[in-house]
Amino acid sequence: MFTEIPGIILMFVLLIILAIPFGRYIGKVFNYEPTRLDFLLNPLDNLFFKLSGINPNKQMNWKQHLGVMLLLNLIWFLLSMFILMNMGWLPLNPDKNPGMNPDLAFNTAISFICNTNLQHYSGESGISYLGQLVLMLWQFLSAGIGIAAAAVVFVAMKERTTEQLGNFYSFFIRSCTRVLLPLAVVVAIILAFNGAPMTFNGKDTITTLQGDTMQVSRGPAAAFIAIKHLGTNGGGFFGANSAHPFENPNYFTNIVEMVAQMIIPVAMLFAMGYMLKRRKLSWMIFGVMTIGFLILTVPTVLAELQGNPAIGKMGISQSSGNMEGKEVRIGSGASAYWSIATTVISTGSVNAMHDSFMPLSGMNQLLAMMVNCFYGGCGVGFLNFYIFVIIAVFISGLMVGRTPEFLGKKIEAKEMKIASIIALLHPFLILTGTALASYIYAHNPAAYAAWLNNPGSHGFSEMLYEYTSSSANNGSGFEGLGYGNGSSVGDNTLWWNITCGVVMLLSRFLPIIGPVAIAGILAGKKFIPESPGTLKTDSATFGIMVFAVIFIIAALSFFPALSLGPIAEYFGMK
Amino acid sequence: MKQHILPAIKLTAICLVFFSVIYPLVIWVIAKASPGHGEGETVSVNGKIVGYALEGQSFTQDKYFNGRPSAVNYNAAGSGGSNKGPSNPEYLKEVQNRIDTFLVHNPTVKKEAIPSELVTASGSGLDPDITLQGALVQVNRIARARNISNEKIEALIQSQKNKSLNGIEKLNVLQLNIALDKLK
Numbered sequence: 001m002f003t004e005i006p007g008i009i010l011m012f013v014l015l016i017i018l019a020i021p022f023g024r025y026i027g028k029v030f031n032y033e034p035t036r037l038d039f040l041l042n043p044l045d046n047l048f049f050k051l052s053g054i055n056p057n058k059q060m061n062w063k064q065h066l067g068v069m070l071l072l073n074l075i076w077f078l079l080s081m082f083i084l085m086n087m088g089w090l091p092l093n094p095d096k097n098p099g100m101n102p103d104l105a106f107n108t109a110i111s112f113i114c115n116t117n118l119q120h121y122s123g124e125s126g127i128s129y130l131g132q133l134v135l136m137l138w139q140f141l142s143a144g145i146g147i148a149a150a151a152v153v154f155v156a157m158k159e160r161t162t163e164q165l166g167n168f169y170s171f172f173i174r175s176c177t178r179v180l181l182p183l184a185v186v187v188a189i190i191l192a193f194n195g196a197p198m199t200f201n202g203k204d205t206i207t208t209l210q211g212d213t214m215q216v217s218r219g220p221a222a223a224f225i226a227i228k229h230l231g232t233n234g235g236g237f238f239g240a241n242s243a244h245p246f247e248n249p250n251y252f253t254n255i256v257e258m259v260a261q262m263i264i265p266v267a268m269l270f271a272m273g274y275m276l277k278r279r280k281l282s283w284m285i286f287g288v289m290t291i292g293f294l295i296l297t298v299p300t301v302l303a304e305l306q307g308n309p310a311i312g313k314m315g316i317s318q319s320s321g322n323m324e325g326k327e328v329r330i331g332s333g334a335s336a337y338w339s340i341a342t343t344v345i346s347t348g349s350v351n352a353m354h355d356s357f358m359p360l361s362g363m364n365q366l367l368a369m370m371v372n373c374f375y376g377g378c379g380v381g382f383l384n385f386y387i388f389v390i391i392a393v394f395i396s397g398l399m400v401g402r403t404p405e406f407l408g409k410k411i412e413a414k415e416m417k418i419a420s421i422i423a424l425l426h427p428f429l430i431l432t433g434t435a436l437a438s439y440i441y442a443h444n445p446a447a448y449a450a451w452l453n454n455p456g457s458h459g460f461s462e463m464l465y466e467y468t469s470s471s472a473n474n475g476s477g478f479e480g481l482g483y484g485n486g487s488s489v490g491d492n493t494l495w496w497n498i499t500c501g502v503v504m505l506l507s508r509f510l511p512i513i514g515p516v517a518i519a520g521i522l523a524g525k526k527f528i529p530e531s532p533g534t535l536k537t538d539s540a541t542f543g544i545m546v547f548a549v550i551f552i553i554a555a556l557s558f559f560p561a562l563s564l565g566p567i568a569e570y571f572g573m574k
Numbered sequence: 575m576k577q578h579i580l581p582a583i584k585l586t587a588i589c590l591v592f593f594s595v596i597y598p599l600v601i602w603v604i605a606k607a608s609p610g611h612g613e614g615e616t617v618s619v620n621g622k623i624v625g626y627a628l629e630g631q632s633f634t635q636d637k638y639f640n641g642r643p644s645a646v647n648y649n650a651a652g653s654g655g656s657n658k659g660p661s662n663p664e665y666l667k668e669v670q671n672r673i674d675t676f677l678v679h680n681p682t683v684k685k686e687a688i689p690s691e692l693v694t695a696s697g698s699g700l701d702p703d704i705t706l707q708g709a710l711v712q713v714n715r716i717a718r719a720r721n722i723s724n725e726k727i728e729a730l731i732q733s734q735k736n737k738s739l740n741g742i743e744k745l746n747v748l749q750l751n752i753a754l755d756k757l758k
Contacts, residue, residue: 003741010739048592052584067575071582079586124652133594140593169585176589181597188601195628198598198605198612203651206616208631209624209751210638215651216626218614223601240653243697245628246614251738307690308660311669316688320705320742323691324665325655328642328703331740335697352697353655458659480657573661 004333007251008301011258011337019263023270023282029178030151030171031275041177048173056170061163062520065152066513068168069145073113073509076138080109083134084127093128094202095217100126107497108135114508115142115377117228117235117348117475118466118500120492124217124239129200132237136224140176140184143231143264146379147175149512150268153386154275156519157407161527165520175379179264180230187260188226195249198222221246229261232377234348234475242338242351243327254330254351258338261347265375268382276407280538285385288543289344292374292550296364297340303358304336310573325353336361343368346377348475355453355462355478359573362461362478363566369472370558371550372426377473383515385546388553389537390419390518392546396535406537408529409522422514426471427557429503433467434460434561436499450487453480457572461565466496470503617748619755625748626650630702633751636679637719639704639712641747642691643672646699656695669693682714706735706743709750722757730757 028035049056060068083090088099100108104120111118112135121127127135148171155165192198197218204216221237225247228235235241242248242257266286273282304326307318321332330338335352342349343365354365368374373384390406394416397404404411438460441448452459462478469476482491491497536542605612615627625631632648633640641648645656658665672693677683689707709731717724734750737743 007740048585048588051588052581054581054585068578068582071575071578072586075582075586079590122652122654133598134590136598137590137594141589169581173585176593181593184597185600189604192601192605192612193608195608195610195615197610197614198602198608199614200602201613204614204626206623206625209619209748209755210631210633210635212632214625214631215649216614216629217651217653220598220602222605222612223598226601238653238698240655240698240700243655244653245630245698245700245702249628251740255739310660310666311690311694314666314670314673315685316673316690316693317686317707318690319707320689320691322660322694323642323696324658324660324694325697326691326694327697327701328691328705328708328742328744329701329738331742334740350697353657355657355659356655358660453657454659454662454665456661458661461659478657479654480659483657569659569661 002305004305004331008333008337011255014255015259015262015266018259019266020270022263023267024274026179026267026271027274029174030154030271035178037178037182044177045173049169054169056167056173058167059164060166060168062152062156062165062516065165065168066516069149069512070509073145076113076141077109080113080134080138081105084108084131087128087131090128090130092130092133092200094200095128097125097128103494103497104492107501110501110504111475112138112233112235113142114473114504115146115231115233115346115380116470116473116504116508117233118470118477118504119235119475120490120497122239123237129219132219132224135235136227139227139231139233139235140180143180143233143378144172144175146377147179147264147268148172148379149516150379150382151175152516153383153519154272156523157276159408159527161524163524165523180227183230183260183263184226187230187256188223190256191225191253192222194253195246196222196225196253197246218246225257226260228349229257229347230264232261232265232345232347234342236349242349243353248330248351250329251334254334257349258341261349262341262345262375264378265345265381268379272382278538284538284540284543288547289374289385291547292371293340293344296344296368296374297337300340300361300364301333301336303361304332308358322358325356327351339365340368342476343474344371344374344376345381346372346472346474348469350476353479354465354476355480359566359569362465363562366465366468366562366566367554367558369468369474370426370430371554372472373550380473380512384511386515386519387419387422387511388546388550390415391423392542392549393535393537395549396542396545400535402533402535405528405534406522408527409525410528415518415521418514418518422511423553425510426507429471429507430464430467431557431561433470433499433503434464437463437467449485450489451482452484457565457568461569464561464565466491466500467503470500471507473504473508617752619752624752628702629700630747633747636715638751639709639716639747639754641704642701643693643695644699645695648700650700653698653700655697655699680711680715683711687711702746702748703744704747706731706745709745716754726757727754730754
């Protein structure tokens with residue numbers, strides 16, 4: 001049973017070894033220092049800017065940065081809606097899959113431009129190859145937006161007073177071509193050589209050894225899976241996501257995909273340390289995040305390795321662990337590790353079905369998304385953490401009776417208001433959504449029987465998970481949602497498409513706008529050099545303070561909901 | 575903001591060409607050199623394709639090693655798990671039924687030898703593998719159905735098993751059954 005542990009430790013160690021130098025590289029990219037790929041990428045970037053008539057050297061203030069960001073996303077949304085609704089007759093559709101309904105297209109378009117990749121369709125039957133390739137574009141660009149927004153905040157955190165925070169187009173294109181693209185090419189090639197398909201041919205029909213007829217879906221999957229992980233997007237090419245043998249052929253590709261999805265969020269921390277010359281601050285943040293990650297990971301791995309006690313009672317061997325919804329080549333331990341990794345960061349790709357995890361494992365997955373900043377998504381993970389840092393600075397300042405300062409800038413009422421609103425937005429969206437859905441279901445369980453695939457507390461968890469995943473821009477699901485009562489429609493209904501779409505939209509852009517605004521306002525303030533009285537934000541004590549803030553906000557907001565769902569289920573199984 | 579609209583549209587168009595056309599084409603060309611040429615690797619017996627190397631397929635007959643239960647009946651035009659919660663009474667009844675059915679087909683096997691993955695549905699519904707233990711508990715049934723000695727089948731299992739990096743000893747059910755068909 002514990003033979004699976006070394007593989008898990010290997011995945012984590014490999015991540016740290018690769019993330020530190022890659023973080024330094026990202027730091028160089030946004031400091032505009034020379035790197036080895038310049039000979040190839042300088043001309044490429046220049047081509048992008050020349051053809052689109054953009055001057056990448058024009059400085060912007062924080063409002064202009066946000067304006068450009070929102071404008072780009074609006075254009076992408078419109079293009080996405082058009083393709084998704086019309087792909088039935090557009091080219092690259094060998095399987096003759098139909099276009100999407102307006103509400104499903106709305107949900108899917110928002111889901112992919114918001115880096116969420118919540119999927120209310122199945123890749124095999126719900127989308128054409130053209131649709132897949134366009135969604136893949138958003139997997140690059142939405143991750144690029146997140147990284148660029150974090151870069152704006154890094155630049156704003158420098159020790160000086162300025163309104164000029166670089167050029168958004170330049171940060172954005174650099175994120176796509178210099179951070180995401182080189183890794184995507186490498187990962188895609190590794191996947192292709194391990195058996196992930198990369199073809200434009202449609203379904204194949206074969207006769208099996210036993211004589212049955214079997215259809216096999218294929219497609220340009222290798223390229224898609226690489227960026228879905230690197231960009232912390234997580235949308236599967238196939239319905240079963242990375243549990244599908246074509247998406248994740250063996251344990252080696254499992255390691256590659258695991259490291260790929262975590263490397264940029266972790267590397268961003270080291271990039272910040274490099275750009276600000278504050279390595280200790282990087283390590284403080286990394287330490288807090290890692291402790292949070294491990295607190296959620298260890299019990300989950302152990303629970304899944306031990307198996308389902310209800311099945312254990314039937315008298316069979318539990319040596320493989322809880323295997324419902326899991327794959328033999330990956331194993332229950334590595335699946336459990338992945339389930340927490342994919343929820344602390346906002347990937348949301350799955351290599352096992354989260355709906356079938358043990359109750360407390362499901363709770364840890366939910367908690368990971370509720371906190372949403374233990375590493376977090378590409379760029380945005382740091383932005384979420386930044387909000388908690390601001391709150392922690394303010395509270396610590398009050399506790400020791402000094403003016404709260406962060407990196408030489410005074411934190412005042414305006415910044416605190418923004419930070420509080422952003423910190424409360426996430427619980428607000430999750431709990432309101434779940435409350436509304438529960439109300440509707442509870443008032444007419446017969447009419448909405450198809451909503452829930454499982455009875456009792458677990459059914460409640462399915463709804464809670466859907467809104468948590470939407471609001472965390474995660475995109476994984478308790479995929480039983482919508483398949484109750486023999487329904488085949490799934491979560492592709494008007495209610496779930498629209499409400500989840502709205503939640504994803506709000507929880508994507510407000511938490512980017514908030515931190516960029518705070519950082520922009522702070523950058524314009526007078527710089528106060530460090531003195532003996534300054535609160536040291538790169539110390540372990542401050543780390544504990546930030547952790548306490550995160551813990552208290554998560555515990556106060558979410559404990560009641562969790563106790564109705566996974567905790568009740570856990571005690572019900574005893 | 576107005577002066578940004580046109581550049582933003584143009585930039586989107588260029589990104590579309592680069593990331594949705596050039597990038598996948600480059601990977602597509604490189605994948606041509608991979609073992610399956612990017613089409614998905616197939617397995618043939620006597621020149622006839624009988625399956626995809628990575629995807630499990632349905633084996634229900636007693637003379638073959640049976641794979642794991644599948645929520646999509648091994649129809650690879652779709653994929654997915656059962657999404658049943660661990661405490662769902664209906665689900666637990668289904669697992670109990672699978673155990674009972676297994677015992678009917680394999681009367682010599684003791685209940686505590688059945689590994690959980692043989693009675694639980696996989697995540698993709700296309701899991702190509704079973705564990706070593708999952709293969710060993712089926713030996714008696716297959717030996718009887720094919721009139722071959724247990725030892726020969728056990729030897730076949732030992733020669734076919736492989737250990738992946740996670741320390742789990744597993745067997746590809748399709749490969750195993752092809753080898754089984756060749757066994758005299």
